[in-house]
Amino acid sequence: MDIKFNYFCVQMGNACWELYCLEHGFQPDGRIHESSTASLADSSFGTFFSETGGGKYVPRAVFIDLEPTVMAVSP
Structure with a gap:
């Protein structure tokens, strides 16, 4: 689990997750693009993502900041 x-740290972590998702073919709805099936063979895949019952993937990360505008600001 990744905790920021x-x-x-929240901004940097968010940028890293966005890049990882782009590189591994994740769509915004949590599904993997059909042409990116090689991602499933990646040994680190299960370390960074959990599969839901609906076949979607969610990152194992927690971003915490008491400032309410942190996630509203684009990096």
């Missing part, structure tokens, strides 16, 4: 606690 302040503004910089």
Whole structure:
């Protein structure tokens, strides 16, 4: 699990997750694009993502910051 606690860490962590998802073919709804089946063979895949009962994948990460505008600001 990845836990981020302040503004910089939240922004940096969010950028890293976005890049990882793009590189591995994740769609915004949590599904993997058909042409990206090689991602499933990646040994780190299960470390970073959990599969839901509906066949979608969610990242194992928690972003925490008490400032309400942190996630509203684009990096």
